[in-house]
Amino acid sequence: MTVKRNRMSPEARKTAILDAATRLLTVQPWENVTVAGIVAAAGISKGGFYHHFISREDVLLAVIQRLADDSVAAGQASLARLETDPVARYSNFLIQEARWELSHAGKIAAIVRMAKQDGNAPLLIRLKEESLRRNLPIVRALIGDGMAKSVFQVVDVGLTADLLLEVGRMRWPTFLRARQLALAGDRASGWQMIRERVRAEEGLTNRLLGLADRAVRFAPVDDYAPLLDPGCALP
Amino acid sequence: MTVKRNRMSPEARKTAILDAATRLLTVQPWENVTVAGIVAAAGISKGGFYHHFISREDVLLAVIQRLADDSVAAGQASLARLETDPVARYSNFLIQEARWELSHAGKIAAIVRMAKQDGNAPLLIRLKEESLRRNLPIVRALIGDGMAKSVFQVVDVGLTADLLLEVGRMRWPTFLRARQLALAGDRASGWQMIRERVRAEEGLTNRLLGLADRAVRFAPVDDYAPLLDPGCALP
Numbered sequence: 151m152t153v154k155r156n157r158m159s160p161e162a163r164k165t166a167i168l169d170a171a172t173r174l175l176t177v178q179p180w181e182n183v184t185v186a187g188i189v190a191a192a193g194i195s196k197g198g199f200y201h202h203f204i205s206r207e208d209v210l211l212a213v214i215q216r217l218a219d220d221s222v223a224a225g226q227a228s229l230a231r232l233e234t235d236p237v238a239r240y241s242n243f244l245i246q247e248a249r250w251e252l253s254h255a256g257k258i259a260a261i262v263r264m265a266k267q268d269g270n271a272p273l274l275i276r277l278k279e280e281s282l283r284r285n286l287p288i289v290r291a292l293i294g295d296g297m298a299k300s301v302f303q304v305v306d307v308g309l310t311a312d313l314l315l316e317v318g319r320m321r322w323p324t325f326l327r328a329r330q331l332a333l334a335g336d337r338a339s340g341w342q343m344i345r346e347r348v349r350a351e352e353g354l355t356n357r358l359l360g361l362a363d364r365a366v367r368f369a370p371v372d373d374y375a376p377l378l379d380p381g382c383a384l385p
Numbered sequence: 386m387t388v389k390r391n392r393m394s395p396e397a398r399k400t401a402i403l404d405a406a407t408r409l410l411t412v413q414p415w416e417n418v419t420v421a422g423i424v425a426a427a428g429i430s431k432g433g434f435y436h437h438f439i440s441r442e443d444v445l446l447a448v449i450q451r452l453a454d455d456s457v458a459a460g461q462a463s464l465a466r467l468e469t470d471p472v473a474r475y476s477n478f479l480i481q482e483a484r485w486e487l488s489h490a491g492k493i494a495a496i497v498r499m500a501k502q503d504g505n506a507p508l509l510i511r512l513k514e515e516s517l518r519r520n521l522p523i524v525r526a527l528i529g530d531g532m533a534k535s536v537f538q539v540v541d542v543g544l545t546a547d548l549l550l551e552v553g554r555m556r557w558p559t560f561l562r563a564r565q566l567a568l569a570g571d572r573a574s575g576w577q578m579i580r581e582r583v584r585a586e587e588g589l590t591n592r593l594l595g596l597a598d599r600a601v602r603f604a605p606v607d608d609y610a611p612l613l614d615p616g617c618a619l620p
Contacts, residue, residue, distance in 0.1 A: 272506035305592060306585035309552065313589070316551050317544065350541035354548070357540060357592060 158194065164202045166192040168216055171209045176260040179269025180210060210273060217261065218280035223250065225288045236296030240359070241367045243292055248369035251322070255377065256384035258322050282315065289314055296359065303360030310358050317351055325377055332378035344374050393429065399437045401427040403451055406444045411495040414504030415445060445508060452496065453515035458485065460523045471531030475594070476602045478527055483604035486557070490612065493557050517550065524549055531594065538595030545593050552586050560612055567613035579609050 158166065170192035174183045185206050189199050203209045228243040251258060265274050289311040296302030304310040324347045332340035352368040359366060376382050393401065405427035409418045420441050424434050438444045460482055486493060500509050524546040531537030539545040559582045567575035587603040594601060611617050 268507070271510045272503070275506045275510070305588035306581075309555070309585050309589060312555065313548050313551060316548060320544070320547065346541075350544050353540035354544060354593075357595075358589075360592075 158198075160201070163192075163194055163198050166194060167199060167202060167209060168213055171213050172217075172257075172260065175213070175267070175270065175273070176263045179267040180273050181269045211276075214273065214277050214280055217257075217277060218284055220254065220257075221250075221281055222284040222288070225285060229288050229291060236292070236299055236301045237361065237365050239295065240292050240355075243288070244355070244366065245369045247318070248373060252373060252376070259326055259384050262322055262326055278319070285315055286311055293359070301361075304358065313358055314355060317354055321347065321351065325374065329377050333380050337378055340378050344377070345371050348374070393433075395436070398427075398429055398433050401429060402434060402437060402444060403448055406448050407452070407492075407495065410448070410502070410505065410508070411498045414502040415508050416504045446511075449508065449512050449515055452492075452512060453519055455489065455492075456485075456516055457519040457523070460520060464523050464526060471527070471534055471536045472596065472600050474530065475527050475590075478523070479590070479601065480604045482553070483608060487608060487611070494561055497557055497561055513554075520550055521546055528594070536596075539593065548593055549590060552589055556582065556586065560609065564612050568615050572613055575613050579612070580606050583609070 167188060171183065171188050174187060174191055183206065185196070185199060188206070188209065189196055192199075203212065225243055225247055228239070228246045231239065231242055261277070264270055290307055293302060293304055293307050293311060297304065297307065325344060328340035328343040328347075330340075331337075331343065348368050348371045352366065353363055355368070356363050356365050402423060406418065406423050409422060409426055418441065420431070420434060423441070423444065424431050427434075438447065460478055462481060464478070496512070499505055525542055528537060528539055528542050528546055528549075532539065532542065560579060563575035563578040563582075565575075566572075566578065583603050583606045587601070588598055590603070591598050591600050
């Protein structure tokens with residue numbers, strides 16, 4: 151009789167599979183990621199894999215859903231908060247989102263790397279769609295609240311929500327370029343790049359919402375300092 | 386001795402290949418489009434195909450380049466015009482672009498259909514990148530001109546250009562939904578959808594450029610009437 155040691159719980163095994171698949175996707179295009187490769191990276195048996203997933207496409211979908219769920223958790227929390235001032239509520243949304251992103255900077259850097267693998271285009275489009283599907287209702291609700299209270303003046307709720315999300319999506323490639331500059335020794339330029347990007351996003355957000363500049367506030371730029379610290383590995 | 390009749394010129398043959406490949410892409414994902422299928426649809430020989438292209442990937446790239454070149458021609462023409470007023474210049478850019486799009490509505494509808502084929506995601510991303518690469522310098526130049534003359538007040542030239550192009554990219558799915566409504570008998574709703582979309586884009590453009598509402602003007606909404614005419618097939 152074989153005694154299996156260190157046997158994982160089903161939940162831990164599923165997480166190990168998703169972690170392994172996500173990791174593999176950051177170093178190779180999806181078409182090269184096999185069930186055998188995932189199983190080896192996760193340290194589980196093929197039987198264990200097929201207990202949770204019916205195919206590699208099935209894992210792909212689960213990886214995408216998990217990334218999208220993670221990205222939206224902060225926004226949902228801020229929507230539930232009780233501020234009655236729409237400006238404070240929107241600022242809180244941006245600050246919570248920034249804090250979540252900073253504490254998951256390693257995972258976001260991995261997604262940016264993933265996006266650069268040629269064959270991963272369908273995956274990235276799916277991730278964008280899943281993320282939009284979750285984030286659009288939140289941003290629309292925040293805008294709608296501000297409109298209903300005659301605080302925001304937007305041209306078109308739907309288009310404005312699309313554009314606000316588009317601004318946010320382009321944030322991290324800039325932050326990671328800033329980190330590369332700092333790691334290469336030019337911390338001052340990296341710092342200026344982050345400062346300008348944060349200010350630009352704050353300015354565009356207020357303009358799109360029909361507010362005075364600096365009404366809605368982004369997270370303080372100093373929060374991003376760890377990104378430029380060569381001694382600080384991304385989590 | 387075999388006499389070949391109706392022999393195409395090399396240029397005509399190349400165009401026939403690109404036309405056939407573009408047509409096939411509107412009804413099936415790229416992975417199902419074969420050299421044999423393109424050759425049959427273009428009415429040429431395999432030898433004729435390989436005279437111009439080394440592989441199906443090679444045709445794909447040429448199809449994308451041609452679509453992107455077409456889409457940018459109107460913008461380039463308006464950049465070359467002599468208006469010294471940045472507002473008139475930007476309006477002219479939008480109006481020229483709208484005219485080009487309307488006279489190529491059939492091709493644009495085909496691209497929107499192409500985008501809905503699952504396997505075409507990499508192609509669509511490539512098309513978006515190629516189109517951005519051509520359009521961004523034009524829009525940045527138009528914005529830069531308006532800033533230099535202290536007429537436009539934008540938050541950030543690069544981000545603003547990205548957002549202005551993003552607004553335009555989302556235009557046609559709305560127009561085609563409006564046409565479907567009209568073809569189904571509800572012309573009034575289709576007309577309202579187009580009117581609201583054009584007004585929203587005009588409003589957002591002026592806001593992003595830091596102008597009064599209705600300073601920069603989009604093409605007159607009446608220009609879009611043919612889209613709603615059931616008797617008028619898309620070209």
